[in-house]
Amino acid sequence: MADNKGKSVIRQVVAIGIGAAIFVALTTVQIPIGFVPNTALQVRAAVLTFFAAVFGPIAGFAIGLIGHALGDALFYGSVWWSWVFPDAIFGLLVGLFAKKYAIEEGGFGFKQCLGFNLVQVLSNLIAWALIAPVLDIVIYKEPANKVFIQGITAAITNLVIVAILGSLLAFGYSKIKTKSGSLKEEE
Template sequence: MKLKFGVKEVVATGIGTALFIVLTNAQIPFGIIPNTALQSRVAVLTFFSAVFGPIVGGAIGLIGHALGDAIFYGSIYWSWVFPDALFGILMGVFAAKFAIKDGGFDGKAIALFNVVQVIANALAWILLAPVLDILIYAEPAKKVFTQGILAFIGNIIVAAVLGTLLAFAYSKIGAKSSSLSKED
């Protein structure tokens, strides 16, 4: 795993964060438990993390979620911001193995992508988010673990469908013709 942060990573962080924020309200509520929904922004975080690595993924999760909360909800829910950052970091750690930039995102890479996103979502939403909700906001354990499980289920569905499609399309089309290049 290479940890580099150059022009491409700065641009990817900016674009990914902007998309994440804009898509904050593009969601389908579960209607069972408050504050849980299928969120398209999860696909953006999954994709950018898997392509550009853990620094970009963590930054998009942290900055995008914090700004999205502040803009659309009036306050930042840190107990859900940090899990998105963790998810972005964990997905990004495996970016080279997914081979998205190299045009090799198929078969085993897709399977690995989805195994990693399920594990990363489990750590973020079944473990970290509920624990932070209890520690920071003194929320009832039953409520926040139920929310975490629903968020986990929604996120794995969105990441598996939209995240995989974005990664596959980029791998086959965009990776070969990157428009970002260093000027002399």
């Protein structure tokens, strides 16, 4: 039992390292939304969602926090904390339901995809349409009308990219995993 616990911790640490590295690498891979400043379609949102859905809330939180903070620092020269914390909270929220998605067990089907997308939509709205704008106002004294438009736009763009790319990643990964009980001992 202790051996499985140790393997689980190692697996989490490796997932966090790989997930955060991919998240950072994808920081500049984005399609700007021209009509709302500082918002874009970002592939990294789907990667964060996928890792959180497979490895759980701790990995999701850590990847969102570390990946976003490092990405900001490396590519933009400073960290915009009011947008780092929502990514961490988003990863945590999606990860809370990791077992329900059954991705790791090879059971991610239509029903699980619906649940996955319901959770990611609600999590995106909480993180980006609520937490990010409030933190922008509290931390940086940004104007409310500006940051709520940015936050809602970020939520919509993230939920679209996750619904498409995140679902495809989950389906693909689930299909290469062995379904529980599918291997039978030969008699």
